[in-house]
Amino acid sequence: MQGAKCSTMVFIPHLSLCLVFATTGCRSWSSGPAFVGSAVNVTVSEGKHAFLPCRVSNLGDKSVTWLKRRSLHIITAGLLTYSPDDRYRVLHPAQSEEWTLHIRTVQAGDSGWYECQVNSDPKITRPVYLIVQDKSHTDPYYTHELEMPRNGTSVQMAGASEVHIQRGSVLSMACTVDHTDQEGPRSVVWYHGATRIRYDDPRGGIAIKTEKTAQRTVSRLMLSGVSPEDSGRYTCRPETGGTAAVTVHVQSGQQHQAAVQQSGHSASRPSLILLVWSLSHLLPRPST
Structure with missing residues (x-):
């Protein structure tokens, strides 16, 4: 560093003397620029930042540049932005080591190496x-494409098309597939939004019975201990084609009372009901 004082020690042979000289103009020998931390992947939903x-x-007197590897642009x-796309900017707080590239409202084409x-x-x-990520993958209200059932099969969801239910209660849904002209589906798949x-599932408290x-x-489908994260569109899709759906709103406290009366659903103790419901389908029925 220019103007800093450095101390130099000189030993003189045969004499028990140690002289210390103070000089100016000493230069600090530091290492060059280096990245801090390890490389990372960044995952974000379409339309987010x-x-x-x-x-x-x-960094010293060197500069930081961001580019996209695929185009090399x-x-x-x-601190200057050279891209004609105004969604880009660099974030560099004064006197910091951070040079973060900020991309607003990302699109699918923004994926790749930077x-x-x-x-x-x-x-x-x-x-x-x-x-x-495709925003449909994280949208709990995602609507699946209309798929026509095959060979006269009809698919419908029992009850109202929109359900309001209290937080912490049990959500129960039934999907009925009528197949008078053919053999029934080998499987029926349930979705929350676009997620199967x-x-x-790590969420726990899920029971499916066909x-x-x-x-x-x-x-x-039965979900115990529902929370606002369980709100969204639930779709059943039989293997023979066709879909049916219901939209669920999980609410807290008095907010849900009027809505519950409209949908005809009420809150209940989740653990006991889920246990009884599961056992009723697992235990053998007495023969007649």
């Missing part, structure tokens, strides 16, 4: 991979 991190220490250099570069000698590069529901007769298949 993406923040691609890049932290550089000992420079997006930003220093590079944070420092024009040191040699040049150093930090890759960041951006994954843009499985009985072993009953079959010669002309009808009924699949029942």
Whole structure:
């Protein structure tokens, strides 16, 4: 550092003397620019904002550049944005090591490799991979494409098309598939939004039971201890084609009382009801 004082120690042979000289103009020998932390992947839903991190220490008089690897087009250099797309900008708080690339309202085409570069000698590069998810994958109210049932099969959901239910209660739904002219479906799949529901889902408290007769298949889905995260559109899709859906709103406290009266659904103790419901379908029925 210019103007800093350095102390130099000199030992003189045969004398028990140690002289210390103070000099100016001492230069600090530090390492060059280096990235801090490890490379990361960034996952964001379509339409949201993406923040691609890049932290550089000992930058000195060098500059940081962001570019997209596929096109090799420079997006930003220093604090300046060179891309004609105004969704891009670099975030660099004063006196910090952060050089974050901010992309507003990301699109599917924004997915891919990005590079944070420092024009040191040699040049150093930090890759960041951006994954843009289809918004339907995270939309709990996603509507599946209309699929016509085959061979006269009809699919319908029991009850109202819109359900209001209290937080912490049990949600029960029944999907009926009538198949008078053919054999019934081998399976009926349930979806919450675009996400398939499985009985072993980490959420827990999920029970799925399917009953079959010669002309009808009924699949029942039960969720215990529902929360606002369980709100959304639930769709049943039999393997023979066709879909049926119900929209669920999970509400708290007095907010749900009027809505419950409209939908005809009431709150109940989740653990006991789910246990009784499951046992009633698992235990053998007495023969007549």
